[in-house]
Every structure is written in C-alpha cells, then in structure tokens.
Amino acid sequence: MQTERIPYRDGELVLTGHLIRPSGAPRAAIAVFPTIKNPTPAVEAKARALAEAGYLPMICDFYGAQPVDIDEAYSWANTLTEDPAIYRTRLHAALAALLEAAPGLPMAAIGFCMGGQAVLELARDGADLALVASFHGLLETKAPAHPGAVKARILVCHGDADPLAPRAHVLAFWEEMDRAGADWHFHSYAGVKHSFTNPDTPAGNPALAYDASADRQSWAALLGLLGEVIT
Amino acid sequence: MQTERIPYRDGELVLTGHLIRPSGAPRAAIAVFPTIKNPTPAVEAKARALAEAGYLPMICDFYGAQPVDIDEAYSWANTLTEDPAIYRTRLHAALAALLEAAPGLPMAAIGFCMGGQAVLELARDGADLALVASFHGLLETKAPAHPGAVKARILVCHGDADPLAPRAHVLAFWEEMDRAGADWHFHSYAGVKHSFTNPDTPAGNPALAYDASADRQSWAALLGLLGEVIT
Numbered sequence: 001m002q003t004e005r006i007p008y009r010d011g012e013l014v015l016t017g018h019l020i021r022p023s024g025a026p027r028a029a030i031a032v033f034p035t036i037k038n039p040t041p042a043v044e045a046k047a048r049a050l051a052e053a054g055y056l057p058m059i060c061d062f063y064g065a066q067p068v069d070i071d072e073a074y075s076w077a078n079t080l081t082e083d084p085a086i087y088r089t090r091l092h093a094a095l096a097a098l099l100e101a102a103p104g105l106p107m108a109a110i111g112f113c114m115g116g117q118a119v120l121e122l123a124r125d126g127a128d129l130a131l132v133a134s135f136h137g138l139l140e141t142k143a144p145a146h147p148g149a150v151k152a153r154i155l156v157c158h159g160d161a162d163p164l165a166p167r168a169h170v171l172a173f174w175e176e177m178d179r180a181g182a183d184w185h186f187h188s189y190a191g192v193k194h195s196f197t198n199p200d201t202p203a204g205n206p207a208l209a210y211d212a213s214a215d216r217q218s219w220a221a222l223l224g225l226l227g228e229v230i231t
Numbered sequence: 232m233q234t235e236r237i238p239y240r241d242g243e244l245v246l247t248g249h250l251i252r253p254s255g256a257p258r259a260a261i262a263v264f265p266t267i268k269n270p271t272p273a274v275e276a277k278a279r280a281l282a283e284a285g286y287l288p289m290i291c292d293f294y295g296a297q298p299v300d301i302d303e304a305y306s307w308a309n310t311l312t313e314d315p316a317i318y319r320t321r322l323h324a325a326l327a328a329l330l331e332a333a334p335g336l337p338m339a340a341i342g343f344c345m346g347g348q349a350v351l352e353l354a355r356d357g358a359d360l361a362l363v364a365s366f367h368g369l370l371e372t373k374a375p376a377h378p379g380a381v382k383a384r385i386l387v388c389h390g391d392a393d394p395l396a397p398r399a400h401v402l403a404f405w406e407e408m409d410r411a412g413a414d415w416h417f418h419s420y421a422g423v424k425h426s427f428t429n430p431d432t433p434a435g436n437p438a439l440a441y442d443a444s445a446d447r448q449s450w451a452a453l454l455g456l457l458g459e460v461i462t
Binding site: 160167171174177178182183184185186187188189190191213214216217220221224225228 | 391398402405408409413414415416417418419420421422444445447448451452455456459
C-alpha cells in the first residue's frame with residue numbers, strides 16, 4: 001500500500017495530499033482531515049484502514065507545512081479558522097484535489113479533532129459529499145448552516161467527557177442541524193475524552209485520552225454508514 | 232431454527248419465554264424484552280437475528296398473556312410499571328428463567344420501546360448483565376440508579392424525533408447515568424421516531440415510523456458492542 005503525494009493549491013499556498021490506493025477498484029474517495037497537528041501517524045493509520053476497506057483515502061493538508069510544536073499548530077489553526085470563508089476555501093481545495101485525482105467516484109470526508117470540525121464546516125457549506133464523519137471534532141461554528149444547505153449525511157462520534165465540546169455545544173449543534181434540516185447520527189460515549197481515536201495520545205493532559213472501545217465502535221459506525229451511503 | 236417454550240413464574244403468575252437456539256454453541260444468552268404489545272413478529276425477527284449471529288436469545292413475557300388491543304396493553308403496562316419494585320421483579324424473573332435454561336453463559340439484555348425501558352430498569356437495579364441495549368426505549372424512571380449500582384454496559388439507540396423520549400429526557404438520562412457512574416454509548420438519529428426498528432409499524436400515528444437506516448445502524452452497533460463485551 002503506497003502513499004502518493006498529491007500537490008494542490010489554495011491561492012499561492014502549496015499544499016500536499018497523501019493518497020493511498022486500495023488493492024482493487026476503489027468504492028469511493030474519502031478526504032481525511034487530520035488534527036490540529038496536521039498529518040500524524042495516528043491519522044495515517046486511519047487512512048490506511050480506509051484503503052484496506054476498499055476506499056481511496058487522501059490525507060489532507062491544513063497548512064502546507066508541519067508545525068514544529070502544538071503552540072505553532074494552534075497559531076496556524078487560529079489564523080485559518082477565525083474566518084469561515086478562508087477556512088472553507090482551504091478545505092474545498094482539498095476536495096477539489098481529491099476529485100481531480102479520483103474523477104467519477106462518490107466522495108465522503110472524515111476528520112479528527114480540528115479535522116472533525118473541518119468536515120462539519122464542509123457539510124454546513126453544502127459540499128457534495130455522501131457522508132461526513134467527525135471524530136472528537138469541535139461542534140461550534142462561526143457560520144451556522146442555512147436551512148437546506150447540508151447535502152451530506154452526518155456522523156458525529158463524540159466523547160461525552162470531551163471538554164472541547166461540552167453538552168451545551170452538543171445541544172446547540174443539534175439545534176443548528178435541525179434548522180438546517182440535516183440528516184445526522186450522533187454517537188456519544190460516556191466518560192470518553194478528546195482524542196479518543198488516537199492510541200498515541202500522550203498522558204498528562206486531562207482533556208485527552210485514548211479509548212479503545214470508543215475507537216473501535218466509532219470506526220465500525222463509520223464503515224457501516226459508508227456501506228449504506230456508497231452504493 | 233426452533234422456538235422452545237420456557238415457562239417461568241413471577242409469584243403466582245405463569246409467564247412464557249421463547250428460546251431460540253443457534254446452530255452452534257451459543258456465545259451468550261440474551262434476554263429480549265418486547266414492546267408494550269408483548270411479543271410480536273418484529274421482535275421475534277430480532278431474536279432470530281441474534282440466534283443467526285450465534286447468540287441464544289429468549290423472548291421475554293411481560294404479562295403472561297397477549298393483550299387484545301393497544302388499550303389493554305397500556306392498561307397492563309401501567310399496572311406493571313407504576314411500581315418499580317413490581318416491574319423489576321417481573322423482569323428479573325425472565326433473567327432467572329434464561330439463566331436456568333442456559334447456565335454458565337454470559338448474559339445480556341435488549342429491548343424495544345417498553346422493553347428498552349425494561350432493560351434500563353434492570354441496569355439501574357444492578358442486574359449482572361454484560362450489556363443492555365435499548366432501542367427506542369423510554370428513558371425515564373421512577374427509581375433512578377444509585378451511584379455504583381449499574382454493572383452492565385449500556386447502549387441506547389434513540390430516535391431524536393421520538394416524542395416519547397424528548398431531548399429533556401435524554402439530558403436527564405445522561406445526568407442520572409453520570410451520577411450512577413455508568414458506562415454508556417448513546418446513539419441519536421435525526422428525524423427518527425419511536426418504533427424505528429419495526430418494519431410493521433402502522434401508518435397514521437405521527438409518533439411512530441420505521442426507519443431502515445436507523446434500524447440497520449443500531450443493529451450493527453448492538454452486534455459490535457456484543458462482540459466486544461462477550462469474550
């Protein structure tokens with residue numbers, strides 16, 4: 001299973017996607033949005049799992065470079081996310097690159113942490129995706145979805161003990177999605193924190209923890225819904 | 232696949248379980264609690280699906296008889312559920328019958344509508360079950376779980392548009408389960424109503440509707456979690 005570098009652009013900025021081809025004909029193309037740290041081994045492992053399941057994943061690039069530490073990542077992320085138009089343009093650039101690399105295939109998008117927020121932003125913006133799936137993604141937005149805007153089905157896999165997305169955000173998200181008329185499945189896991197899909201999550205930050213059960217069950221939920229929407 | 236009648240008692244009342252043996256050695260025994268109508272073809276189909284997946288299901292009996300219509304069902308159900316002690320005794324009688332029919336096997340319980348409430352009542356009461364799974368079950372209780380009481384893992388598969396379990400009940404349930412320290416997964420499906428697992432749901436009641444996607448995804452979630460907790 002080989003990774004192909006896919007250069008793409010957002011204006012002057014050069015970004016790099018990483019495409020992983022499955023062994024047979026792919027069932028769909030899947031944009032994989034990483035965490036605030038940009039691609040990491042944990043996200044690459046998820047992309048490989050998609051390729052093993054017969055999909056054509058491309059790991060997307062938020063910044064065009066790798067941040068040297070979490071402070072730099074936050075700084076870059078804030079610059080990107082503070083303006084929904086800038087943020088969404090960056091995200092759509094990845095979808096366009098994937099569409100060019102895999103013309104004619106149905107498309108979905110998944111993401112982790114900031115990437116979870118990213119795929120929800122794409123859904124809010126009416127991206128033509130069969131499914132978006134957010135894993136421990138941020139649920140807030142600066143630009144709530146308009147009625148009828150959301151075309152993608154939505155799966156949110158959420159740690160109920162994630163301090164970055166408390167229950168108030170969950171309720172606000174449901175209400176936003178109701179007004180938009182979106183079709184969502186929301187899975188909440190008791191006691192589960194941010195970053196629950198990442199076995200490399202370091203100890204010491206009380207907001208973060210890997211959770212093997214939530215990781216396993218949320219991944220199964222993704223594959224189940226993908227199997228339903230990709231026909 | 233044959234159904235075996237398992238007579239059991241709650242005091243003087245004679246009840247009848249229906250056991251369905253899988254073709255090989257069963258992985259676990261599963262008490263299947265029906266809707267307020269007591270066993271119906273839809274519930275029997277779910278029990279058969281469990282047997283096909285290698286489990287030993289027993290369809291449980293709420294009343295010792297079949298109600299002639301929904302009014303009688305409500306009347307019988309109310310008599311049972313208005314006192315948690317009476318209700319839980321009836322439910323434990325089913326578990327005891329299943330344990331006797333299948334000694335030494337790990338046990339789980341699932342239920343639909345009133346049966347969903349029933350399995351949550353068993354969890355609140357500390358029943359020794361590896362998993363309870365509620366499908367469009369009622370979330371309220373007259374006897375909230377005490378801290379540390381819940382031993383079973385819990386899966387709730389819930390229609391977000393179910394008027395019998397509105398969002399206020401969802402939040403109250405989460406808070407009750409938090410206080411109890413329970414380990415739950417809660418799946419909520421947008422626009423999905425009560426009775427979503429039952430393809431025989433009649434038209435004409437705006438509270439009820441079959442939903443093929445929620446049915447499929449919630450069943451996959453059950454099998455996924457069973458596979459994890461039954462080792």
